[in-house]
Each structure stands twice: as C-alpha cells, then as structure tokens.
Amino acid sequence: MDVRRRNNVRVTGRADGPVVLLAHGFGCDQNMWRLVLPALARDFRVVLFDYVGSGRSDPGAWSEERYSSLEGYARDVTEVCAELDLRDVVFVGHSVSAMVGVLAAARAPERFSALVMVAPSPCYIDEEGYRGGFSAEDIGELLESLESNYLGWSATMAPVIMGNGDRPELGEELTASFCATDPDMARVFARTTFLSDSRRELKTVAVPTLVLECAQDVIAPREVGAYVQAAIPGSRLVTLDATGHCPQLSAPQATAEAIVDFVGAAR
Amino acid sequence: MCRTDQVPNEPSDRDQDAGATDAAFTSLLEDSAEELYEQAPCGYLSTLMDGTIAKINNTLLDWLGLPRQRVVGRMRFTDLLSVGGKLYHETHFAPMLRMNGEINGIALEIKAAGGSRLPVLVTSKVKTSSDGEPILIRTTVFDARDRRTYEAELLRRHREAEEARRQADADRARLQEALEVLQQSLLPATLPAVPGMEAASYYHTASPDLLGGDFYDLFPLDGTRWAFFLGDVCGKGPKAAAVTSLTRYTLRGAAMHDRDPVSVLRTLNAVLHERYNSGDARYCTSIFGFLEPDGDRTAVQLASGGHPSALIQRADGSADYLPTPGGMLIGILPDAQFTTARTVLSRGDTLLLYTDGLTEARIGPGRDLYGEDALRDFTRAQPPAGPQALVAALTTLLTGFGDGLDDDTALLALGIPATPPAAVGDPLA
Numbered sequence: 145m146d147v148r149r150r151n152n153v154r155v156t157g158r159a160d161g162p163v164v165l166l167a168h169g170f171g172c173d174q175n176m177w178r179l180v181l182p183a184l185a186r187d188f189r190v191v192l193f194d195y196v197g198s199g200r201s202d203p204g205a206w207s208e209e210r211y212s213s214l215e216g217y218a219r220d221v222t223e224v225c226a227e228l229d230l231r232d233v234v235f236v237g238h239s240v241s242a243m244v245g246v247l248a249a250a251r252a253p254e255r256f257s258a259l260v261m262v263a264p265s266p267c268y269i270d271e272e273g274y275r276g277g278f279s280a281e282d283i284g285e286l287l288e289s290l291e292s293n294y295l296g297w298s299a300t301m302a303p304v305i306m307g308n309g310d311r312p313e314l315g316e317e318l319t320a321s322f323c324a325t326d327p328d329m330a331r332v333f334a335r336t337t338f339l340s341d342s343r344r345e346l347k348t349v350a351v352p353t354l355v356l357e358c359a360q361d362v363i364a365p366r367e368v369g370a371y372v373q374a375a376i377p378g379s380r381l382v383t384l385d386a387t388g389h390c391p392q393l394s395a396p397q398a399t400a401e402a403i404v405d406f407v408g409a410a411r
Numbered sequence: 412m413c414r415t416d417q418v419p420n421e422p423s424d425r426d427q428d429a430g431a432t433d434a435a436f437t438s439l440l441e442d443s444a445e446e447l448y449e450q451a452p453c454g455y456l457s458t459l460m461d462g463t464i465a466k467i468n469n470t471l472l473d474w475l476g477l478p479r480q481r482v483v484g485r486m487r488f489t490d491l492l493s494v495g496g497k498l499y500h501e502t503h504f505a506p507m508l509r510m511n512g513e514i515n516g517i518a519l520e521i522k523a524a525g526g527s528r529l530p531v532l533v534t535s536k537v538k539t540s541s542d543g544e545p546i547l548i549r550t551t552v553f554d555a556r557d558r559r560t561y562e563a564e565l566l567r568r569h570r571e572a573e574e575a576r577r578q579a580d581a582d583r584a585r586l587q588e589a590l591e592v593l594q595q596s597l598l599p600a601t602l603p604a605v606p607g608m609e610a611a612s613y614y615h616t617a618s619p620d621l622l623g624g625d626f627y628d629l630f631p632l633d634g635t636r637w638a639f640f641l642g643d644v645c646g647k648g649p650k651a652a653a654v655t656s657l658t659r660y661t662l663r664g665a666a667m668h669d670r671d672p673v674s675v676l677r678t679l680n681a682v683l684h685e686r687y688n689s690g691d692a693r694y695c696t697s698i699f700g701f702l703e704p705d706g707d708r709t710a711v712q713l714a715s716g717g718h719p720s721a722l723i724q725r726a727d728g729s730a731d732y733l734p735t736p737g738g739m740l741i742g743i744l745p746d747a748q749f750t751t752a753r754t755v756l757s758r759g760d761t762l763l764l765y766t767d768g769l770t771e772a773r774i775g776p777g778r779d780l781y782g783e784d785a786l787r788d789f790t791r792a793q794p795p796a797g798p799q800a801l802v803a804a805l806t807t808l809l810t811g812f813g814d815g816l817d818d819d820t821a822l823l824a825l826g827i828p829a830t831p832p833a834a835v836g837d838p839l840a
Contacts, residue, residue, distance in 0.1 A: 292518035389502070394461075394509065
C-alpha cells in the first residue's frame with residue numbers, strides 16, 4: 145500500500161522546522177489550507193493530505209465499512225505519520241478533523257506533541273443537556289443537498305479528480321472542483337461527520353491543545369467551542385473575529401498567526 | 412394584371428410592424444435599470460464578505476415574504492437557507508466561492524413566505540476592489556421548483572434502476588446456481604470404478620445457461636455387469652434438459668431388467684414417443700451398452716439409435732470405428748429400428764463414445780467440418796495410453812478449436828490399462 149499516493153500526501157515548507165500536519169474537514173480537500181500555507185511554510189515543515197474518499201486520494205482504497213467511523217479517518221492520519229515517520233507532530237484539524245486528531249493522538253500518542261482544533265465540534269446533534277446545533281433531520285437535508293449538487297463531479301471527471309497526484313498540470317482544473325467528491329463517498333463522510341458523538345474522547349487528550357473558533361459559525365457555535373475547551377484540561381480557546389465555518393479561508397492571516405503563536409508557546 | 416401595381420396604394424404590413432416595434436422599444440426604455448433590478452424575474456442580492464445582506468431586490472423579498480427593513484443589514488445570506496442548505500453552504504459553497512471567486516448553479520432551498528420552502532438555483536460572484544481585495548458577493552437566485560421536481564424524478568428513477576439492477580443480479584446468480592445443480596443432476600458426479608478397467612469423461616457445454624443437451628453415464632448392474640450410455644438430445648436449454656433427464660432415468664431403469672441393449676433403446680423410444688409425439692416433438696440419439704469384465708478382457712455389447720459410431724483405439728496403435736449403421740433416431744417413430752454391435756476390449760484397448768459436437772466442429776480458415784476421418788486419424792496418432800490419456804488429448808484438441816466448437820460436446824472413454832494396476836494387499840508390490 146502506497147500511503148503517500150493513497151492519501152495524496154504533500155510535504156512543503158521549512159525542512160528542519162517543526163512538523164505541522166494539516167487535516168481538512170468534511171466537504172473539500174487539502175486545498176482548504178491554501179491561504180494559510182505561505183505563512184505556515186515559513187516556520188514549519190508542513191504536511192498536507194486528502195482523506196481517502198476526498199480530493200485526489202485513491203478511490204480504490206475507499207471502503208464504506210472503514211470510512212463509516214471516525215476511527216477509519218484516524219487510521220489515515222496515523223498511517224500517514226508512520227509512512228513519513230513523523231514525530232512531535234502538531235496536528236491541525238479543521239471541523240470534524242479536529243476530533244479525528246483526538247482519536248489519532250490516542251492511537252499513536254508517541255507521534256503527536258500538540259493539537260490545534262479549528263472550528264471543532266465533538267457532537268453536532270442536540271441531546272439532553274447538550275446543544276450541538278442540529279437535529280438528525282437537518283443532517284438528512286444536508287444529504288439531500290449533496291445529492292442535488294455534484295459540483296462538477298461526474299463519472300467521466302472522476303478519474304481526473306481522483307488519483308492524479310502525479311499530474312500537477314491538472315492542478316488548476318482540479319482546484320476549481322476541489323469540493324467535488326464521488327457522491328457515495330461524500331454521503332458516507334457526511335453521515336460519519338454529523339452523526340458521530342466523540343464527546344467522551346475529549347478527556348483522552350494529553351497534549352497542549354488550542355481550540356480555534358469563529359465568532360459567527362453556524363456549524364460550530366460558540367457554546368460548542370466553550371464545551372470543547374472545558375472538556376480538555378489545560379486547553380486554550382481563541383475566538384477569531386471571523387464569520388463562517390472556515391477561518392482558514394475567511395480570516396487566513398489571523399488563523400495562521402494563532403497557530404504560529406500557539407506552536408511557539410507550546411515548544 | 413400585375414400585383415406590384417397594388418403595393419404602393421395601401422400601407423404595407425411591414426409599416427405596421429415597425430410602428431409596433433417602436434412602441435415596444437419606447438416602453439422598454441422607460442423600464443429603468445432600477446426597476447429592472449427590483450422586478451427582475453430572478454432574485455438579486457448583494458452581501459458583505461461576512462454574508463450580511465446589503466442589498467436585495469423586490470422579487471426575492473416577495474418570495475421570502477419579508478419587508479426590506481428586516482433583511483438589509485440584519486440578516487446574513489445563510490439565514491435565508493434551510494438548515495441542510497446552511498450546512499452545505501459552509502462545507503462546500505463558501506469554500507468554493509472563496510477559492511474561485513464564483514460558483515454557479517448550486518441547488519439550495521430558501522425559507523419562503525408562510526413557512527414553505529422554495530427550491531432555487533444560486534449563482535454567486537465575488538466583486539473585488541482595484542487592488543484585488545474581495546469587497547462583496549453578488550448573488551442571483553432562480554426559482555427552480557419545476558426543475559427540481561424534474562431532477563427529483565430523475566433521481567428517483569435512477570434509484571429504481573439501481574435497485575432493479577441489483578435485483579436482476581441477485582436473480583441471475585440464483586438462476587445460475589439452480590441451473591448448475593440441475594446440470595449436475597444430468598451427469599454423474601464421478602464415474603464408478605469398474606474392476607480392471609479405466610474410465611474417463613469430458614463435458615463441454617456451449618450454451619450460456621449451462622444446460623447442455625448431451626449426456627452420458629456409467630453404472631453397475633449386478634456386480635458382474637456394468638451399463639454405459641452416451642447421447643445427444645435435440646436442442647438446448649431447459650426443454651432439452653427435461654428430455655435429457657427423462658432419457659437418463661429411463662435408460663438407467665430399463666438397464667436393470669433388460670439384458671439386450673436394443674431392448675433398452677426400444678424402451679426409451681417408447682417412453683419418448685409417448686411423451687413427445689404430439690406437437691413439440693423431441694428425440695435423441697444414443698449409444699447404450701453393457702460391459703462384462705473378465706480378467707484382462709471385457710466383452711462389450713452395444714446398440715445405437717442414430718448416434719455416431721463408437722471408435723476403438725487398440726493396443727497396437729490402430730484405431731477404427733465400430734460400425735452401427737442404420738439405427739434410427741430415438742423417440743420419433745413408434746417402431747424404431749436400432750443397430751447392435753459387439754466387441755472385446757483387451758489390455759491397452761480403449762472404446763471412445765462422443766457426440767457430434769466434436770466431429771462437427773468448424774476448423775481452419777474455411778470453417779470446414781472436423782469430420783470422422785480426422786477424429787480417427789487423430790486417435791491413431793495418439794499412443795495407446797488408456798482412456799484418461801485419450802480424453803486428455805481430445806480435450807486439448809477441443810480447446811484448440813476455439814469458437815469453432817459451437818455445440819455441446821461429451822466424451823466417454825472406457826478401456827483396460829496396458830499395465831495392470833498393482834493388486835491391493837499384494838505382498839510383492
């Protein structure tokens with residue numbers, strides 16, 4: 145199994161810098177980090193990848209069984225770390241990937257030195273005594289939206305979108321469709337993301353942790369950020385003056401600064 | 412009479428058209444840009460980069476059923492969307508828009524007046540300042556009710572087709588399994604051991620549903636005698652298989668009582684004729700025979716009903732047909748005549764029964780029939796190494812025919828090995 149190819153792994157930045165592993169969330173791929181990449185690459189050795197089923201990962205490596213639980217995605221992370229033999233990794237996970245980072249750090253604690261959780265939520269569904277912001281019916285609506293919008297994905301485009309890590313000339317075209325995913329795989333990732341409850345795993349975190357939230361985020365509201373911060377002992381919460389669920393796109397400079405500051409303080 | 416004379420005398424249709432067009436243009440010119448914006452047949456809105464709605468047209472306000480003052484500066488674009496739409500907006504729409512500066516034709520639902528939902532198609536484009544900084548997002552919203560109904564219908568049909576395909580695959584697998592079981596019931600699973608003799612068989616089915624019309628069998632009768640048969644039912648598929656089944660069990664039953672192979676074939680003829688004489692005529696050809704092993708010799712008595720003659724490969728390397736001319740097809744006429752023949756197999760001799768799939772295979776560029784002479788010559792060219800070696804050589808030959816072999820083919824070879832197998836328990840072995 146060629147993990148680098150399977151997960152479309154890319155390494156950039158300062159070769160002797162601390163390792164920062166950037167993990168995209170549900171929806172798109174590693175291009176999500178494009179606007180913060182220049183700032184991070186100045187100080188860090190930056191590792192980017194696509195989860196199997198997203199971006200330009202190898203669709204042949206996907207299985208519904210493995211990717212129906214966040215553990216399957218956490219295995220992608222630990223397998224990338226093992227393949228590159230990464231140590232003292234600062235794991236930066238966006239959205240659902242923040243929780244994938246928690247699971248990965250529990251699987252392979254020897255590899256991780258810090259976590260940055262960007263717009264995290266351990267549980268999206270409202271429950272007794274907990275407000276995640278959504279009901280199971282809302283997630284059904286999202287699945288309908290996925291079915292109605294293929295975003296340029298089609299059976300004929302699939303070979304171009306997927307598994308062409310060795311053809312950089314396609315980059316431009318692929319960035320234009322970087323949120324395009326095989327609808328079957330997207331549906332499984334959506335379900336796994338929004339129907340998982342990882343609240344109990346938060347207390348397993350044993351490394352310095354930064355919780356990075358947006359002031360206005362319909363997917364991960366402020367109270368969820370506060371919940372995550374309270375559940376992880378010693379974690380820091382930074383609220384960015386940003387709107388939406390993707391501060392690395394809407395406020396790239398502030399996001400990069402917060403990560404750089406945190407890594408500096410943690411070391 | 413010249414038609415052109417009349418034209419200048421009355422106002423032409425063309426003049427009237429021009430007048431009407433002028434009037435239309437005049438009214439269009441009075442349609443100000445603002446009115447065009449406000450009453451456009453689609454919704455317009457402009458938002459700040461954080462999504463706050465800065466401008467919105469009347470068409471969209473009408474769809475929303477909201478007064479302007481409750482929207483402008485107070486609501487964000489995502490506030491107009493269903494919850495699923497909000498999730499989709501945050502995970503796909505906003506990232507794509509931010510990265511590419513525009514996004515086209517995204518299907519979303521807005522919360523319309525009175526609590527209903529309006530399916531829409533949304534296109535957004537970022538407006539940037541002269542130094543490239545994004546300033547605002549311009550969005551058009553199209554009513555997509557009919558289109559989405561149509562798409563939902565397509566999706567539903569797609570799912571139905573997928574389901575039907577899955578069902579068809581499952582049905583096919585089940586049918587295939589049933590056919591395999593049925594086919595196995597028409598042929599012996601293994602050939603029984605006949606003392607001092609060796610037997611080998613081969614079966615090739617040309618039909619995709621596995622049900623061939625050829626059959627063979629070898630079975631013990633009373634401890635000293637064995638019966639064998641090989642034949643070919645006309646046609647292929649389930650109906651032929653039914654005849655094969657009836658034929659096999661009739662021959663097996665008749666062999667228990669009759670000591671004369673001709674009499675056995677007569678019984679079969681009577682059964683098939685009675686069963687199939689009206690309408691759907693079915694018949695077969697077959698060689699049926701008895702074996703009586705006695706030391707290193709075996710007496711063979713057989714009868715043929717319209718079937719190609721058996722071939723005997725002798726220990727000296729010769730090979731010749733055991734002629735059974737004149738035997739009639741089985742099941743056609745109430746009083747069919749069958750031909751009988753006898754021979755004795757000695758050490759190193761092999762008796763070969765086959766169906767015409769072998770001799771009627773098409774070979775070479777001219778697609779000529781392989782033929783009985785070629786089969787005899789081929790057999791003469793093989794060393795007399797017993798039934799298994801002969802069947803193996805013929806199997807290779809058949810495989811080499813490729814698509815020239817377009818019919819079912821059965822082979823049954825019975826013989827006495829050139830060197831006797833070591834007796835069980837022999838102290839010198």
